[in-house]
Amino acid sequence: MKSFDRAALTAMLADGAKGLSLNLSEAQIARLIDYLALMSKWNSVYNLTAVRDPVQMVTQHLLDSLAAVSAFEGAKNVLDVGAGGGLPGIVLAIWAAEAQPEMRVSMIDTVHKKTAFLTQVKAELGLSNVNVYTARVEQWQAPQKFDVITSRAFAELSDFVNWSGHLLADDGEFIALKGVSPDAEVAHLPTGWTVREVRALQVPTLQAERHLIFIARAVS
Numbered sequence: 001m002k003s004f005d006r007a008a009l010t011a012m013l014a015d016g017a018k019g020l021s022l023n024l025s026e027a028q029i030a031r032l033i034d035y036l037a038l039m040s041k042w043n044s045v046y047n048l049t050a051v052r053d054p055v056q057m058v059t060q061h062l063l064d065s066l067a068a069v070s071a072f073e074g075a076k077n078v079l080d081v082g083a084g085g086g087l088p089g090i091v092l093a094i095w096a097a098e099a100q101p102e103m104r105v106s107m108i109d110t111v112h113k114k115t116a117f118l119t120q121v122k123a124e125l126g127l128s129n130v131n132v133y134t135a136r137v138e139q140w141q142a143p144q145k146f147d148v149i150t151s152r153a154f155a156e157l158s159d160f161v162n163w164s165g166h167l168l169a170d171d172g173e174f175i176a177l178k179g180v181s182p183d184a185e186v187a188h189l190p191t192g193w194t195v196r197e198v199r200a201l202q203v204p205t206l207q208a209e210r211h212l213i214f215i216a217r218a219v220s
């Protein structure tokens with residue numbers, strides 16, 4: 001399906017969310033599809049994703065990000081580094097707006113075109129729980145520290161931690177969204193950091209491995 005068949009995409013997303021045991025409301029599903037429509041519409045201008053087929057976008061972007069959201073339960077102040085077109089940050093914010101209203105989701109990217117798109121998504125979807133920043137994360141001083149810092153398809157774990165560690169609260173944690181379990185990257189984590197958990201994820205309709213890597217400061 002190359003055209004945007006809203007009803008079919010909505011049904012597919014609702015099925016996938018059930019498969020993840022996520023109790024999404026009709027309003028959450030509708031907002032996620034609105035986001036997909038914006039990404040689809042603006043992709044050629046903003047170069048947001050190589051995935052062009054809306055059906056593939058449901059699986060590879062929406063369900064892939066939704067599979068991770070339960071790991072963020074209880075987080076208050078989340079940063080998505082290298083957010084690009086908003087994955088997982090926008091999906092997390094749409095989920096949290098109803099499920100965790102006290103959560104704020106900040107997104108940072110170096111590319112102005114991408115953060116302009118994120119600002120537009122925030123306005124069009126009325127996501128008052130979102131902040132967008134344009135900067136290199138390693139040079140950025142945030143208004144406050146974050147209790148969770150996440151990324152998907154951003155960098156090796158050592159770079160992720162080295163470049164963003166100054167933004168993490170003392171008792172905070174990184175949650176990296178990865179494909180196959182990145183054992184070599186885990187082995188090369190910089191001193192002072194420890195992997196708390198590697199959690200395998202099952203993404204409905206996606207025939208590929210997915211893992212969440214939880215990293216915290218090592219206790220000395």
Ligand SMILES: C[S@@+](CC[C@H](N)C(=O)[O-])C[C@H]1O[C@@H](n2cnc3c(N)ncnc32)[C@H](O)[C@@H]1O
Nearest residue numbers: 082083084087109110111135136137152153154
């Ligand atoms: C492969 S994309 C992934 C985008 C999104 N997370 C996703 O999964 O679709 C990596 C993103 O990281 C951004 N990026 C690269 N280096 C960065 C840095 N030092 N600070 C902030 N963003 C950076 C790029 O501009 C790009 O949008």
